[in-house]
Amino acid sequence: MLNVLNLLFPLPLKCGFCDRREYKNGMCKQCMKEIEEIKGNICERCGRPLETMSICVDCHRRKDTYFVCNRSAVRYNEKMKSMISLYKYRGQEKLVLSFARLLEQAYRKYYNHISFDCLTYVPIHEQRLKERGFNQAQQMAFYLSLRIKIPVKRLLIRTRYADKQSKKQRQDRINALTNSFELHPYQAPLKRVLLIDDIYTTGSTVNECAKILVNEGIQVYSLTVGR
Numbered sequence: 001m002l003n004v005l006n007l008l009f010p011l012p013l014k015c016g017f018c019d020r021r022e023y024k025n026g027m028c029k030q031c032m033k034e035i036e037e038i039k040g041n042i043c044e045r046c047g048r049p050l051e052t053m054s055i056c057v058d059c060h061r062r063k064d065t066y067f068v069c070n071r072s073a074v075r076y077n078e079k080m081k082s083m084i085s086l087y088k089y090r091g092q093e094k095l096v097l098s099f100a101r102l103l104e105q106a107y108r109k110y111y112n113h114i115s116f117d118c119l120t121y122v123p124i125h126e127q128r129l130k131e132r133g134f135n136q137a138q139q140m141a142f143y144l145s146l147r148i149k150i151p152v153k154r155l156l157i158r159t160r161y162a163d164k165q166s167k168k169q170r171q172d173r174i175n176a177l178t179n180s181f182e183l184h185p186y187q188a189p190l191k192r193v194l195l196i197d198d199i200y201t202t203g204s205t206v207n208e209c210a211k212i213l214v215n216e217g218i219q220v221y222s223l224t225v226g227r
Contacts, residue, residue, distance in 0.1 A: 016098035017083050026098035034079040035102075038072055038227060046203055047071045047227055058202065066210035067220045070200050072227030073106035080226050084198055088136050096136070099225050100143035103196070106223060107148055114221065117190045118151050119144060122197040122209055123158040123181070140225070141196040155193065156209055157182045177208045183216065195222040 014021065015028035023029045042049055043056035047070050050056060059065065074080055087095040121137035129135060138152075145152045160180040195209055200222070210220035 016095050026101055036075040036077055038075060045069055046200065065207060066214045067206055067222055070206055070222040070224065071106055071110040072200055072224045073102040074226055076199055076226035084226065093134065096139045096143055099140055100147060102225050103140060103144045103223060104147045111194065111221065116150055116192050116194045118153040119194050119196055120153055120155040122205055123156045125158045125161040127161050137197045144196065153186055154184050155186055156212060157184045177204045181209055181212050183212050190218050192219040195220055197224045199226040200224040
């Protein structure tokens with residue numbers, strides 16, 4: 001009887017980030033106000049908001065850059081930090097639907113004109129997968145794939161277990177990620193892929209992943225929720 005009533009009188013959808021009524025893209029009006037979409041001038045390489053369209057200091061000082069560019073949906077402010085934390089570390093996996101919508105918006109804005117052979121994602125170590133139960137980047141890539149109709153392929157393996165990167169300084173992150181990834185066997189030839197992750201901070205993770213794929217002759221772009 002309850003299922004019939006739900007069909008006849010469906011309950012209003014709730015915000016993915018709280019219990020308020022959904023307004024748009026899986027979020028309520030209040031949460032939408034707290035999430036800052038990246039607008040205006042950005043770094044041509046990493047997508048960081050800048051006063052003028054140019055290359056930021058971090059991208060200038062990186063010795064070798066293997067990815068073409070990164071683009072992100074929103075600023076990694078306190079609201080987004082808490083939401084991603086709820087998703088990754090407290091198991092609120094329903095939030096992936098809202099994150100996928102944010103990724104889709106950024107994809108349509110920045111990459112809609114580019115032809116990608118597939119989406120792929122930043123892998124996590126097997127031990128981390130056992131601890132967390134899921135790979136957030138893989139989930140995001142899957143749900144984004146459903147929305148933009150580009151297949152997902154597993155192209156990378158994480159071979160080194162490391163402590164959480166969010167608490168490390170820039171050079172420590174770079175050191176911890178060096179030689180942390182290997183190629184996962186794939187069949188069809190690939191020319192251009194879109195790498196998905198949750199957050200872009202220093203770019204070390206994206207760059208190390210891209211390094212492996214570039215050695216296979218693959219052009220790598222990246223897309224993240226937060227920057």
